[in-house]
Amino acid sequence: MELLRKYSAEGMLIFLCIYLLGAFTGPLLQKFGHPELGQKVTAIYRVFCHQRVERSMFILGQEGFIRFYSLDELEAKGVIPAENPYVPKALSTSIYGHPYVGNDQVGYKVALCIRDLAIYVALVAFGLIYILKYRISGKDLPYTFKWGLILALMLPMMLDGGFQLIAEIFDLSWVPDAYFASIWKRIITGGLFGVGFGMLIFPNLISSNNMLYNKQEDR
Incomplete structure (x- = not known):
């Protein structure tokens, strides 16, 4: 415990590294055969980030290792519906956040937005x-x-x-x-x-x- 207090800056750095890398475990698990576990990991990060698709990074897709998409592009590909069923209309039907995680075509969404x-x-x-x-x-x-x-x-x-x-x-x-x-x-x-x-x-x-x-x- 004394060592942890003495090196609290290093402890904070390790914690931040784990948190950052954890955001990539969700899409990695989904890509490599563990979709349910990957989605559970991604769901944990929903508490901390909106995960909006047009402000997120997609990785490991058929269209590229790293990709960014607009809502129009994802709608044109047919991977998200034209009208968002995930949020109340009073909020905004143009916000596609938490539930959409991606697929093999466009890639899988990293659990933290790009910012x-x-x-x-x-x-x-x-x-x-x-x-x-x-x-x-x-x-x-x-x-x-x-x-x-x-x-x-x-x-x-x-x-x-x-x-x-x-x-x-x-x-x-x-x-x-x-x-x-x-x-x-x-x-x-x-x-x-x-x-x-x-x-x-x-x-x-x-x-x-x-x-x-x-x-x-x-x-």
């Missing part, structure tokens, strides 16, 4: 680099610009996500479809947010551990 994937990949990458750097050199990030940089990195996703939610709720027809359809926008803003969030949690975990152990040594 969440970008967040966790960036978070894990930053955590790994930061922990290695700190353990080798013992130096923290410069405090003179850290908080401003964190805000600058996290703000684009917060603004984009907030505006996107408002645009969908109030059906702002003047917002171009390309804005909603952009995968790269989600990858970039999610990746920046992940780095910013990593700057927030990993240095503070290590700093808290150092303060705790310094106090114990002083006693």
Whole structure:
């Protein structure tokens, strides 16, 4: 237990890696002969992510190892119905989220949307680099610009996500479809947010551990 407290940053990194890799186990199980188990794994992630098909990555399909699809493309292929039976009409008949997991043709949906994937990949990458750097050199990030940089990195996703939610709720027809359809926008803003969030949690975990152990040594 003491070792776990001392290396809580490493523990957090391991947990995030397991969570990230777990999002791929669902489609892998479905592809390789265990559809029921794969769908159960994917269902667990429904609590944490909307898994909307037009904002998700499909893997291991006949049409490509990694693919992204719009609703129109999936409807044209006949893999989703023209009218969504999965959500109340009062919410939106254009939102295909949790239940659709894919098939051999289009591939199987990763259990996290592309923005969440970008967040966790960036978070894990930053955590790994930061922990290695700190353990080798013992130096923290410069405090003179850290908080401003964190805000600058996290703000684009917060603004984009907030505006996107408002645009969908109030059906702002003047917002171009390309804005909603952009995968790269989600990858970039999610990746920046992940780095910013990593700057927030990993240095503070290590700093808290150092303060705790310094106090114990002083006693």
